[in-house]
Amino acid sequence: IVKSATLHNFDEIARLGVMIGDSVSVIRSGDVIPKITKVFTQRRDGLESKIAKPTLCPECLSELLDEGAFLKCQNLDCKARLVNSIIHFVSKKCLNIDGLGENIVELLFKEGKITNIESIFFLKYGDFEGLEGFKEKKINNLLSAIENAKKCPLSRFITALGIEHIGEVAAKKLAQSFGFEWFMQSYEAYANLEGFGTQMAKSLEEFTHVNANRIQHFYEILHLEDEKKELIINDNISNKTFVITGTLSKSRDHFKELIESFGAKVSSSVSKKTDFVLYGSEAGSKLEKAQSLGVKCINEAEFNALLGGDDEV
Numbered sequence: 001i002v003k004s005a006t007l008h009n010f011d012e013i014a015r016l017g018v019m020i021g022d023s024v025s026v027i028r029s030g031d032v033i034p035k036i037t038k039v040f041t042q043r044r045d046g047l048e049s050k051i052a053k054p055t056l057c058p059e060c061l062s063e064l065l066d067e068g069a070f071l072k073c074q075n076l077d078c079k080a081r082l083v084n085s086i087i088h089f090v091s092k093k094c095l096n097i098d099g100l101g102e103n104i105v106e107l108l109f110k111e112g113k114i115t116n117i118e119s120i121f122f123l124k125y126g127d128f129e130g131l132e133g134f135k136e137k138k139i140n141n142l143l144s145a146i147e148n149a150k151k152c153p154l155s156r157f158i159t160a161l162g163i164e165h166i167g168e169v170a171a172k173k174l175a176q177s178f179g180f181e182w183f184m185q186s187y188e189a190y191a192n193l194e195g196f197g198t199q200m201a202k203s204l205e206e207f208t209h210v211n212a213n214r215i216q217h218f219y220e221i222l223h224l225e226d227e228k229k230e231l232i233i234n235d236n237i238s239n240k241t242f243v244i245t246g247t248l249s250k251s252r253d254h255f256k257e258l259i260e261s262f263g264a265k266v267s268s269s270v271s272k273k274t275d276f277v278l279y280g281s282e283a284g285s286k287l288e289k290a291q292s293l294g295v296k297c298i299n300e301a302e303f304n305a306l307l308g309g310d311d312e313v
């Protein structure tokens with residue numbers, strides 16, 4: 001008797017067209033998990049009902065992030081994801097708290113010494129006394145590692161929050177673009193960041209909406225370092241679109257970073273919207289295209305002149 005079978009996700013449910021009360025064909029998938037392969041629609045008697053997609057987390061009732069196949073709870077306090085979010089928060093790429101590995105987090109959680117991420121920063125000597133494997137030196141080392149971890153770059157903290165689709169690179173971009181106000185931005189502001197897609201913007205909007213107060217509270221506990229890059233305004237360059245082609249005296253990334261520091265964009269393809277093509281030696285089709293479109297093409301010396309405020313290019 002098969003009592004339950006996997007339906008994987010909501011895309012699969014839609015693909016099968018399966019409804020509650022249906023007769024179905026089941027196989028042993030991978031020789032283990034019962035899987036529904038077919039719905040016998042001709043056996044329906046009209047009493048079947050649609051499988052509704054939940055909009056709230058069954059554990060904490062927070063609004064879910066809907067990504068088609070996957071539904072994800074974004075609430076950091078949700079018990080269903082709590083322990084894992086603590087483990088992630090203190091891991092190497094995040095707050096990097098030495099000595100606070102997976103097993104210890106699980107132990108502290110089981111013993112009720114930590115109840116959420118913040119509670120890590122309120123641990124006291126007495127919380128460890130009597131725990132297996134904890135002696136004076138180990139306790140003191142761990143407590144000072146926790147204290148030291150409070151001082152950390154903002155981008156690492158953003159990574160540590162474990163926001164869906166927001167990894168180290170995206171976190172850095174957020175910290176550099178918006179500073180401490182990264183979580184108060186609109187969907188459009190997120191979507192306009194270079195390298196950010198609609199999925200990332202949607203995830204950020206959802207997460208920051210649910211966790212705004214929480215982030216403010218973290219700011220009071222931690223001593224985060226600002227990484228915001230102040231844009232330099234240069235009328236020749238700011239808000240313009242550049243394309244870089246050919247071999248220049250330094251790497252393309254060097255010029256890209258330089259151009260972006262003025263609040264200008266670097267695009268990979270030439271169009272009528274391109275303001276400047278910065279070309280080096282052996283520039284090929286992009287330069288030709290720019291010339292045919294009448295886009296202004298400048299070499300490195302002319303670019304440097306622009307930087308210097310010279311508009312006679």
Ligand SMILES: [Zn+2]
Nearest residue numbers: 057060073078
């Ligand atoms: Zn939840």
